[in-house]
Amino acid sequence: MKTPLPSRILAGLLAVVAILILPACQRKRADGGTPRKELRLAVIPMGTTHEFWKAIHAGAQTAAAELGVRIIWKGPLKEDDRNEQVQIVETMIAAGVDAIVLTPMDDRALVPPVAEAKRAGIPTVIFNSALAGDDYVAYVSTDNRKGGRLAGEYIGSLMKGRGNLILIRVIESVEGGRQREDGFLEAVKAGFPEITILSDNQYAGITTETAYQTTENLLSRFPDVDAIFTPNESTTFGCLRALEDRGLAGKVIHVGFDSSKKLIEALEKRELRGLVLQDPFRMGYDSVKTAVAHLKGEPYEKHVDTGVVLATPDNMSEPAIQKLLSPDLSILNR
Numbered sequence: 001m002k003t004p005l006p007s008r009i010l011a012g013l014l015a016v017v018a019i020l021i022l023p024a025c026q027r028k029r030a031d032g033g034t035p036r037k038e039l040r041l042a043v044i045p046m047g048t049t050h051e052f053w054k055a056i057h058a059g060a061q062t063a064a065a066e067l068g069v070r071i072i073w074k075g076p077l078k079e080d081d082r083n084e085q086v087q088i089v090e091t092m093i094a095a096g097v098d099a100i101v102l103t104p105m106d107d108r109a110l111v112p113p114v115a116e117a118k119r120a121g122i123p124t125v126i127f128n129s130a131l132a133g134d135d136y137v138a139y140v141s142t143d144n145r146k147g148g149r150l151a152g153e154y155i156g157s158l159m160k161g162r163g164n165l166i167l168i169r170v171i172e173s174v175e176g177g178r179q180r181e182d183g184f185l186e187a188v189k190a191g192f193p194e195i196t197i198l199s200d201n202q203y204a205g206i207t208t209e210t211a212y213q214t215t216e217n218l219l220s221r222f223p224d225v226d227a228i229f230t231p232n233e234s235t236t237f238g239c240l241r242a243l244e245d246r247g248l249a250g251k252v253i254h255v256g257f258d259s260s261k262k263l264i265e266a267l268e269k270r271e272l273r274g275l276v277l278q279d280p281f282r283m284g285y286d287s288v289k290t291a292v293a294h295l296k297g298e299p300y301e302k303h304v305d306t307g308v309v310l311a312t313p314d315n316m317s318e319p320a321i322q323k324l325l326s327p328d329l330s331i332l333n334r
Helices: 007-020 051-067 082-095 111-119 144-158 175-191 208-221 233-245 261-268 280-295 319-325
Strands: 040-044 070-073 099-102 124-127 138-141 163-169 195-203 227-229 253-257 274-277 303-305 309-311
Touching: 040 051, 040 082, 040 280, 051 070, 051 280, 082 099, 082 111, 099 111, 099 280, 111 124, 124 280, 138 280, 144 175, 144 227, 144 253, 144 274, 144 309, 163 175, 163 208, 163 233, 175 195, 195 208, 208 233, 233 253, 233 261, 261 274, 274 319, 309 319
Parallel strands: 040 070, 040 099, 099 124, 124 138, 138 303, 163 195, 163 227, 227 253, 253 274
Antiparallel strands: 274 309
């Protein structure tokens, strides 16, 4: 007698069954039977609303179109709902996708489902933020520590090596965020010992609203702050709004991470003095290409560094920076 699927996995499976199921005769079989006409890859981000994730989606879709494969794009509704992300991974395993492309919102909580995928013969490519263990086949990411160091060196130079500084963190469980934050602190402490770090232990969470409130609280506690670093899109926008509401935008040095329309406008007005930019389009593109190469037995890099640069009001009009500030998302509207 077969053991029924757990209800939470079954519910998720039923929700995506219309786009997942293909005739059995088309499926790739481990015993060498008839292969599918089309490879199916589940691409699972931490979330779907921020511009960063949209750019990753566009890159993944572009690679899929070039390679003639199909991606199933599905992420949690909230970027801190690790249980939902675990459920999505388990749903895709049960559906028998060919590969999983995943950015884990928790570098340990996602270890068991990735190990489960490996046991089921489904390879996983990790992107954006690292995962503990070695049950995945490749890692495609920004050098997040380098990005943090870029921000630290730049903000220290803008402060002329003196003054009061705040680091606002994101969430504790995301390895990529920790690398940015640690790299930032390393650069500041090593290069600018006379800068006073007023706060470096406050977590803003994953929404603009929680980042706004965290910034408000910190500004109330430390009205003499000279500079703030925020290590992702939501913390940067939430902090920007709080500074604007207090009339401090452009007066307090603010350096952030990632891009959106509002952040670009703030950079133009020098309310933001810098944005550390990843290449999310390339991250999505290279992750899908890597997964397909693995499935086809072709050579691929086990660790792909997709690059990181610093955009400032002075260099933001350069073509290479513009491409990262405003990636082409048109494929998502086709």
